[in-house]
Amino acid sequence: MVPDARTLFDRATGRRILVVGDLMLDEWIWGTVTRISPEAPVPVVAVADHSFTLGGAGNVANNLRALHANVVFAGMVGSDPFATHVRDLLRNEQVDDSGVFASADRPTTRKTRIVAHNQQVVRADWESTSMLATADRVRLTAFVRSRASECDAVILSDYAKGLLCREIVEAASACPLVLADPKPQNIALFAGVTCVAPNVAEASTIVGTPIVDDAGLERAGLRLIEMLGCRYAVITRGEHGMALFGSEGERLQIPSVARTVYDVSGAGDTVIAVLGLALATGAPIEQAMQLANFAAGAVVAKLGTATASPEEILALLDPAT
Numbered sequence: 001m002v003p004d005a006r007t008l009f010d011r012a013t014g015r016r017i018l019v020v021g022d023l024m025l026d027e028w029i030w031g032t033v034t035r036i037s038p039e040a041p042v043p044v045v046a047v048a049d050h051s052f053t054l055g056g057a058g059n060v061a062n063n064l065r066a067l068h069a070n071v072v073f074a075g076m077v078g079s080d081p082f083a084t085h086v087r088d089l090l091r092n093e094q095v096d097d098s099g100v101f102a103s104a105d106r107p108t109t110r111k112t113r114i115v116a117h118n119q120q121v122v123r124a125d126w127e128s129t130s131m132l133a134t135a136d137r138v139r140l141t142a143f144v145r146s147r148a149s150e151c152d153a154v155i156l157s158d159y160a161k162g163l164l165c166r167e168i169v170e171a172a173s174a175c176p177l178v179l180a181d182p183k184p185q186n187i188a189l190f191a192g193v194t195c196v197a198p199n200v201a202e203a204s205t206i207v208g209t210p211i212v213d214d215a216g217l218e219r220a221g222l223r224l225i226e227m228l229g230c231r232y233a234v235i236t237r238g239e240h241g242m243a244l245f246g247s248e249g250e251r252l253q254i255p256s257v258a259r260t261v262y263d264v265s266g267a268g269d270t271v272i273a274v275l276g277l278a279l280a281t282g283a284p285i286e287q288a289m290q291l292a293n294f295a296a297g298a299v300v301a302k303l304g305t306a307t308a309s310p311e312e313i314l315a316l317l318d319p320a321t
Contacts, residue, residue: 005291005317009310011281013068018147018175020140020168021057021157023075023100024127025086027112028053033121045116054089055111057157059307060181063273063295064155065093066307069280072151074099074144076136076163078108099143103136109161131162145171152280155272156180156190164189177279181272182206187227195232195279196224197272203235211235214253221245232285234292236271242293244285252286257297257316267296270308 031045054062061071073095077083079102086108090097106128114121132140140163148154154172158164160183169189172178178193184205190196204211207223217235224233225247233245241255274295278288294316298308 005314006310008278008281008283008287008291009067009314012277014070015153015277015280016070016072016151017064017276017280018072018074018099018144018151018154018172019057019061019064019157020074020099020144020154020164020172021060022109022159022161022163023058023073023077023086024054024056024109024111024159024161025058025082025089026053026055027051027110029112029114031114031116033116043116043121045114045121052085052089054086054093056109056159056161057269058086058090059269060155060157060273061090061095062093063270063299063307064277065095066309067274067277068310069277070096072096072099072147074140074147076101076103076106076132076140078102078106079104080108082108082110099140099147101136101139101143103133105133106130106162127161129160129162131165137165137167141165141167141171144168145174148172148174151175153177153179153276155276156182156193157269157272158183158186158189160185169193177276179272179276179279181268190230191228193228193230195234195275195285196228196230197234197236197268197275198224199236199268200238200240203233217243217253218245218251234271234275234289236268236296242271242289242296244289246285250285252289254290254293257294267299270295270299270306274308 028051030049031047033043037044064071110126112124154175179195180190180193187206203220207220221233235243244252271292274292275288294313295308298312299306
């Protein structure tokens with residue numbers, strides 16, 4: 001068991017975390033399939049239920065709230081009816097949405113998934129990936145700068161939808177602890193953050209070489225630190241666990257703890273949320289990473305973007321409890 005995990009969760013309660021990133025609305029249409037359409041060779045889904053959840057960076061906020069952190073969110077929605085759903089979901093989780101601004105020139109990012117018999121049939125996306133308009137970027141940057149210094153950590157959640165820019169990353173540096181879950185095409189934005197946490201495919205793309213063995217993994221981790229000047233690089237490796245590299249020589253590889261992998265979507269959100277929250281309590285990076293690994297093991301056993309409670313994580317840590 002990770003040393004003092006329960007104590008760490010107690011210390012995490014009430015920590016102030018600012019999440020900045022690409023906010024999404026996940027729309028779920030649930031149903032069953034009993035026939036093929038006469039119009040085209042596609043299944044006909046008889047709809048039984050329809051729901052909305054927070055996706056993208058919103059799932060980072062959800063994961064933090066599940067661990068009883070206080071969360072402030074900075075992001076954009078459109079000037080459309082779906083923005084109301086996003087705000088309602090944030091407020092239902094008691095997330096401070098005062099940094100969520102409405103843009104006149106982009107839609108609320110929405111991912112519509114049709115699921116039948118617990119299997120996704122199709123997904124439709126409504127989104128813009130263009131950079132924010134200047135006025136939107138200025139007000140978002142100002143908000144991040146004003147709130148980052150009041151928080152215990154800032155988490156930058158990048159889904160490459162055009163929100164994050166260098167000005168926002170620099171504004172986030174008003175907080176001494178900044179973590180980023182980057183997309184490869186935006187990696188240069190995150191120079192100087194405390195910790196980056198890409199998955200192994202993203203890390204391979206960023207450094208420009210395949211990662212097929214431990215030697216390649218170490219080269220990638222060290223290259224990330226060299227490129228960005230960051231303190232830590234954590235590479236998530238799916239069924240192979242996670243690897244840590246530190247600028248002061250820290251090295252740690254840990255195996256996956258997932259017993260059943262049902263759906264890996266959103267696991268990266270869980271990892272960055274738990275890493276950030278654990279580090280905000282003063283936990284050593286090795287302990288933070290091990291805790292994040294167990295949290296990821298809990299969420300991949302669930303369908304869709306999911307969260308892990310302290311009790312679920314502690315149960316994985318010590319099955320005897």
